[in-house]
Amino acid sequence: MAMIEMSSAMHLLPLSLMLSATAAFLVPSPPFQSPLRRHHARDPSPLSSESAQLRPSFLRPDVGGRGQLTRRYLAPAKLEGGKALVTGLDATMERTDQRPLDALHEQRMWQPIAMLLPPEIKTAARKYLTSRVARYSGLLSVLTYEEGDPTNLAQIKQNLQDVTVWLALNPPISQLNDYLLAAKGAGVQRVVLALGNIEGGASDWRSIESAMASALKEANSTEFKASILVAGKLSDGEDEGLGAPIRLTKCTDEDTLRTTAALGVGMGEFIRVAAEALLIPAAHGTATCLSVGNEIADSYLRSLRQKGLSRRDELGELFAGGFEVYEKDYLAQKEKEAERQKRLEQEEEQTASKEQREKEIKELFEKAAKQKEELAKKKEEDKCREILAREWRERYYAGQETITEEEYIKVNWERGIDEARKALGKGKTPVAQP
The missing domain is CATH 1.20.5 (Single alpha-helices involved in coiled-coils or other helix-helix interfaces)
Known part of the structure; x- marks a missing residue:
């Protein structure tokens, strides 16, 4: 009899173990929480608006499926400079020159940065600019695409509303005055007309000089500041000329224009100087010739860097005529x-x-x-x-x-x-x- 009871108990033991395991499996486990959610659970108070504005602008503003706290961590910083517009961009179906957009974005002031493109290449440009560099730098967070003919001033006027600064690349020389008057009428605060690859004979130099003088005389005022930057042949290569000595002289005569056209400058340096001219007071209301520097320019640049000046301060000294004074003394x-x-x-x-x-x-x-x-x-x-x-x-x-x-x-x-x-x-x- 005892043997029968022991055998029954041994048969019931596996059944009890199975029931215990099933019960443990059916008990619901606590939901998984990410570190950010656990932090939010401990401190449910949301971040202040001031802290949210300090988030780095290189992160994308909207990531689906994330909580409110996560989206605040990923929100870009608010840039208070206003809207910047770029026209005349070198954009084709094969490539789009991103350097003018990067130059404006590195100033950490403008939002949005708009680029005016023909409708037929807008999609190609959007695809080209959706790059890892553009994402990580935060350019995609502030970049907008606007349709229009960048060579048609009538269409450009429609895109000048709410624009704070305008970087116009290679506008027609015969329309310099019209460009500046259109910007002034639309309420644009600062404009830089950047003319590259200029060339021609004696009559062309006279017409360029006359057009620039007339445009600046009519357009500048207390609320509106315009600058014209002139350069000769622009060397190819994305970083061509960056860091090399440059010359910035007032375009006051035909000889200066002729010398500028003969010397040329790197494309990268041309774009950098044009973008920085928007923020340099000494550049406002001037027509300046940009060219590659010589041994005198190199000596002047080294003298500025020995003073600990920033790149923008160096350009400020150049726009203020510092090189011309230095060259004369030299x-x-x-x-x-x-x-x-x-x-x-x-x-x-x-x-x-x-x-x-x-x-x-x-x-x-x-x-x-x-x-x-x-x-x-x-x-x-x-x-x-x-x-x-x-x-x-x-x-x-x-x-x-x-x-x-x-x-x-x-x-x-x-x-x-x-x-x-x-x-x-x-x-x-x-x-x-x-």
């Missing part, structure tokens, strides 16, 4: 140095010439003295020979000498020289034998 100093060097060389030449003349005079005196001495010596020798030859003849014909005349002269040479000196009125001096 050339004046070089001219003084050249004059001083020339004067030193002339003095050295004069000193060398004086020493050479003194040397030549000394040599002439020495030569004259030597010639005089040789002449006197020859005269003495001739007189000596004359005296001794006469003595030999007298003694020879008298039968007193048996040696020849030359032997007699040689034997009596010293005595003959003394007699010759006496005859010539000179004292007795030692002489060499002939």
Whole structure:
């Protein structure tokens, strides 16, 4: 009987274990919570609006399926500069030049940044600009696309409403005044007309200069600021020219325009300067020529960087005419140095010439003295020979000498020289034998 009860208990044990496991499985577990949700559960108070505005602008503003707190963490910062418009962008079906948009976005002021594109390439440009760089930099958070013909001023006017700043790339030279008047009438605060790849003859330079002067004279006011930037051939390459020395000079005459067109500049530097001109007060109301720099520009740039100036401050000094003053002083100093060097060389030449003349005079005196001495010596020798030859003849014909005349002269040479000196009125001096 005991054996039967033990066997029944062993059969019931697996059944109880199964029931216990099933009961544990049916108990509901607490829902999974992300770290942000757990933080929100501990501190249900929402973030303040001030904290929300400090979120980095490189994060996308809307991510589906996230809670309110998560969306606030991902919300872009509010940029208070206003709307920026870019026209004349190099955009085709194959590529879109993103550099002007990046240059404006790096200023961290403008929202939105609008680009005016023809309808047929708007989709291609949107696809091209949806890149990892554009997402991570936050450009996509502020970028908008507007349709219109960027070469048609009438259509551009329709897109100027609520625009704070306008970067117009390569507008027609004949319409510079119309562009600025349209911007002023629409309430735009700042405009930069960037003219690249300018070229032409003497008549073209005069027309460009006249168009720029007329446009700036009519357009600038207290509330509206305009700038014109002119450059020659723009070098290819996305980062071409960045960091290289540049020249910024006032476009006041045809020679400056001609020099600017001949020198050219990198495309990257051209876009950077054009975008920064919107924020630099010294650039407002000016027509400025941009070109690649020379050794003087490099020296000026190094002098600015030694002062610890930022890139924008450096451009401010350039727009204010700092390079022209520096170049004038630099050339004046070089001219003084050249004059001083020339004067030193002339003095050295004069000193060398004086020493050479003194040397030549000394040599002439020495030569004259030597010639005089040789002449006197020859005269003495001739007189000596004359005296001794006469003595030999007298003694020879008298039968007193048996040696020849030359032997007699040689034997009596010293005595003959003394007699010759006496005859010539000179004292007795030692002489060499002939």
